[in-house]
Amino acid sequence: MAVAMVTGAAQGIGADASVRLAEHGMDVAVLGADEAAHADTVRRIAETGRRCVFVAADVADAGAVDLALTRVRSELGEPGVLLNCVGAVDRGPLRELSDQDWTEAVGGPLRGVFVTSRAVVDPMIKNGGGRILVLADVAGGDRPSAARNSVVETGLAGFTRTLAMELRPFGITANVIAPEASATDLTAAAAAAGGAGGGSAYAAGALDAVRFLVGAEASAVSGQIVHVAMTARRP
Incomplete structure (x- = not known):
């Protein structure tokens, strides 16, 4: 699994x-709409000594993702890991939301994960296995967006469990990494906590979970929602 394909990596925990x-x-392919916004991520990956390629793609567009996958396979090889990093989208209180706001806040993240996951399934099956991960940094705390973000997290969890059941016979695992249900506003906590991975203890724990779930020791772990506590810290 020497090649990973990542979405949502322009900044913050996705970049980390x-x-x-x-x-x-791993060599890493970063998919996104804005190359300039991903320049720092690409630089940081290159500094590790691994290969990295940025591929411009709207992850909600199936055709664009298929083309992106073709380029990834050509330049880096077959992706053994897909990591979708999904962040919170704040559109304000429910009573003020337009239909378009709802579609962008809820439908957008779910569609992106669906499209990218569907694209890598056949190549992973042909290659004998793989890892599909969702890093769902969507806790809302007391913000007006909390209800919408909980819908996104629930949708991601259900979709991932479905993937896990369908793909288990092919050696492909699917898991979600998410904030602990009782966690409060991650933005405020990140600013106060300090430390690695975007400045929050949650981020440090989430990155450790990513490393574990792509490793050989997690080959039998699938369909799980790994909740990382805000208090989790490196030893």
Whole structure:
């Protein structure tokens, strides 16, 4: 599993997770809409000594993702890991949301994970296995977006469990990494906590979970929602 394909890696925990995969010995393909926004992530991956390629793609567009996958396979090889990093989208209180706001806040993240996961399934089956991960940094705390983000997290969990059941016979695992249910506003906590991985103890624990779930020791772990506590810290 020497090649990883990552979405949502422009900054924050998504960027840190991409670098962690490179440090774990993987070449990394970063998919996104804005190359300039991913320049720092690509630089950090290159500094680990691993290969990295940025591929411009709207992850909600199936055609664009298929083209991106073709380029990844050509330049780096067959992806053995797909990591979708999904962040919170705050559109304000429910009573103020338009239909478009709801679609972007809820439907957008879910569709992106669906499209990218579907794209890698056949190649992973042909290659004898793989890892599909969702890093769902969507806890809302007391913010108006909390309800919507909980819908996104629930949808991601259900979709991932379905993937896990369908793909178990092919040696492909699927798991979600998410904030502990009782965690409060991650933005405020990140600013206060300090430390690795985007400045929060949650981020440090989430990155450790990414490293574990892509490793050989997690080959039998699938369909799980790995909740990482805000208090989790490196020893």
